[in-house]
Amino acid sequence: MNIDVNAYLGHFAFRRLRHNTATSLLALMDAKKIDKAVVSSAAAITYRNAQAGNEEVAEEVRSHRDRLIPFAVVNPFYAGWQDDLKICHEEFGMKGLRLYPKWHNYSLSSPSCREMVDAATERGMIISIPMRVEDNRERSWLLNIPDIPLDEIVELVKAHPKARFLLLNGLGHTGSPLGRKNNGLPSNYAIELSRLSAVLANELGQLITNLGADRLMFGTGMPFNYPDPALVKLEVLDASESDKEKIRGQNAATWLRL
Amino acid sequence: MNGEANSNPPGSRSGVSRRMLLKGSAAGIVALRAVGLPAALAGTGGRPASNAAGGLPRQSKVIDCHAHLTHHSRRDWEADDRKLIEAADKLGIDQLCCSTLTPRWPASLDGFRECNRWTAEGMKRFPGRVLGYCYVNPGYTGEALEEIRRCVGDRGFMGVKLYNEYTCNEPVVFPVVELAIELGVPILHHAGHSHYFVEEQPRLTDSGHLAELARRYPEAMLICAHISGGGDWEWAIKAARPTPNLMLDTSGSVTDADTVDMAARVVGVDRLVFGCDSSMTAGIGKIRGADLSAPDKEKILGGNLMRLLGRRKA
Numbered sequence: 001m002n003i004d005v006n007a008y009l010g011h012f013a014f015r016r017l018r019h020n021t022a023t024s025l026l027a028l029m030d031a032k033k034i035d036k037a038v039v040s041s042a043a044a045i046t047y048r049n050a051q052a053g054n055e056e057v058a059e060e061v062r063s064h065r066d067r068l069i070p071f072a073v074v075n076p077f078y079a080g081w082q083d084d085l086k087i088c089h090e091e092f093g094m095k096g097l098r099l100y101p102k103w104h105n106y107s108l109s110s111p112s113c114r115e116m117v118d119a120a121t122e123r124g125m126i127i128s129i130p131m132r133v134e135d136n137r138e139r140s141w142l143l144n145i146p147d148i149p150l151d152e153i154v155e156l157v158k159a160h161p162k163a164r165f166l167l168l169n170g171l172g173h174t175g176s177p178l179g180r181k182n183n184g185l186p187s188n189y190a191i192e193l194s195r196l197s198a199v200l201a202n203e204l205g206q207l208i209t210n211l212g213a214d215r216l217m218f219g220t221g222m223p224f225n226y227p228d229p230a231l232v233k234l235e236v237l238d239a240s241e242s243d244k245e246k247i248r249g250q251n252a253a254t255w256l257r258l
Numbered sequence: 259m260n261g262e263a264n265s266n267p268p269g270s271r272s273g274v275s276r277r278m279l280l281k282g283s284a285a286g287i288v289a290l291r292a293v294g295l296p297a298a299l300a301g302t303g304g305r306p307a308s309n310a311a312g313g314l315p316r317q318s319k320v321i322d323c324h325a326h327l328t329h330h331s332r333r334d335w336e337a338d339d340r341k342l343i344e345a346a347d348k349l350g351i352d353q354l355c356c357s358t359l360t361p362r363w364p365a366s367l368d369g370f371r372e373c374n375r376w377t378a379e380g381m382k383r384f385p386g387r388v389l390g391y392c393y394v395n396p397g398y399t400g401e402a403l404e405e406i407r408r409c410v411g412d413r414g415f416m417g418v419k420l421y422n423e424y425t426c427n428e429p430v431v432f433p434v435v436e437l438a439i440e441l442g443v444p445i446l447h448h449a450g451h452s453h454y455f456v457e458e459q460p461r462l463t464d465s466g467h468l469a470e471l472a473r474r475y476p477e478a479m480l481i482c483a484h485i486s487g488g489g490d491w492e493w494a495i496k497a498a499r500p501t502p503n504l505m506l507d508t509s510g511s512v513t514d515a516d517t518v519d520m521a522a523r524v525v526g527v528d529r530l531v532f533g534c535d536s537s538m539t540a541g542i543g544k545i546r547g548a549d550l551s552a553p554d555k556e557k558i559l560g561g562n563l564m565r566l567l568g569r570r571k572a
Contacts, residue, residue, distance in 0.1 A: 166457035229543025
């Protein structure tokens with residue numbers, strides 16, 4: 001089973017997205033043989049009140065819960081975030097969060113963020129963090145949002161050993177403690193593959209060696225990205241079929257309790 | 259070490275490492291080298307018949323128009339070159355058009371000559387798989403032209419690679435373009451467009467500059483490098499639209515959906531050439547993901563570049 005842990009619905013402020021409705025995303029998933037996808041609101045990245053994006057996603061996936069698994073975008077510095085988290089979890093059935101600390105202008109080490117991570121963890125929710133939304137070089141003239149440095153993630157995973165973190169759209173983990181063997185960090189994080197190399201430097205292969213295949217998950221970034229590059233990575237990856245199965249969907253199914 | 263460093267080469271502003279420019283743009287530097295062009299183009303060397311990256315049309319040759327061999331100052335250059343060929347094997351890429359770039363810019367005369375010698379050696383190490391671009395700093399006017407004649411005429415290189423020493427519409431570049439026209443070979447020009455000043459590349463060319471150059475030289479075969487290399491690709495595609503002799507290379511680490519589709523809509527599939535620039539799965543995946551017909555994908559994957567290479571003059 002292919003489970004994409006890195007998908008989105010809705011509009012993005014700076015570029016038109018195709019396949020950004022539930023119906024069209026599902027059609028794309030059918031074409032690419034992707035069974036299920038974790039989705040969150042692309043619009044909530046730039047909405048001031050991110051909860052409006054969560055409501056849009058909840059409505060969009062209502063008839064497709066067998067395949068589209070919604071996550072919530074929550075800003076721990078915005079009024080009412082505790083209420084939003086409760087609604088997203090209890091009413092919308094959202095199994096995790098997507099955090100945008102750079103876009104929402106807060107620090108992962110801030111007390112508010114730490115409080116939100118604890119609250120989500122108490123609810124058993126996964127905390128996913130896109131390290132970037134777009135390549136910074138294509139940014140609009142209106143803003144300059146940096147990628148999240150991996151060092152900030154290292155501190156976060158150390159501070160919340162009981163939380164479950166899913167790192168999206170990242171690379172260079174092997175140059176950080178996050179991707180090293182015996183790194184002394186809790187095993188509370190998994191890494192999604194959409195930007196990892198599978199040939200040449202082969203970061204994906206290195207991470208399997210260093211962390212184990214249990215810690216890697218398939219993701220595409222669609223509809224921001226073409227899904228095919230991520231699929232091609234799994235096709236050419238030099239790994240056992242059992243490891244590939246874990247990455248394709250078994251690990252995600254375990255984390256998502258499917 | 260390469261032979262650069264003592265004096266400031268033409269185009270000097272600030273020395274910038276390739277590593278810095280590649281930051282966020284895929285893997286490290288890779289390398290290769292081939293045999294005389296016409297023979298190399300005739301076959302696909304030892305590439306396996308299977309295509310691991312299924313789903314792509316395979317009627318004609320798949321040619322990566324934008325690849326690099328590793329600079330020999332890197333300890334693992336030979337292994338890195340082999341990895342490039344292995345990656346091409348896995349992905350069903352028959353041939354790679356490679357340049358070797360100096361690790362710092364602007365390139366010195368000794369620096370680019372040495373790189374081209376290594377490219378020529380790479381063509382021999384991987385016969386039929388590696389085609390060569392002759393890389394020059396146009397600021398060394400006479401020597402650069404002489405180097406291009408030697409590489410294209412004697413060593414069988416397939417084209418010219420220009421980097422960021424000069425913006426392509428500066429007059430110092432014109433003699434290189436005129437020689438490429440005379441020889442009938444394409445020029446692959448490094449390019450990118452961001453909505454801010456790129457300090458590390460003060461003379462960065464974009465597709466608008468290349469369109470201007472293409473209008474000045476309608477016989478030139480110009481290739482705008484990596485529309486997925488990081489900048490605003492929608493801008494890059496639109497700026498290239500009016501000039502039929504300007505091709506767009508699809509390479510780069512960015513895998514934004516609709517890139518190839520929009521390029522096909524705006525400039526037409528006949529002006530697109532497949533490339534990876536070391537982002538191998540991204541390069542193949544984007545073509546596979548584009549909502550285009552199989553014949554159109556075949557053109558992008560190799561047919562269009564073959565058409566350009568067919569215009570080579572003896």
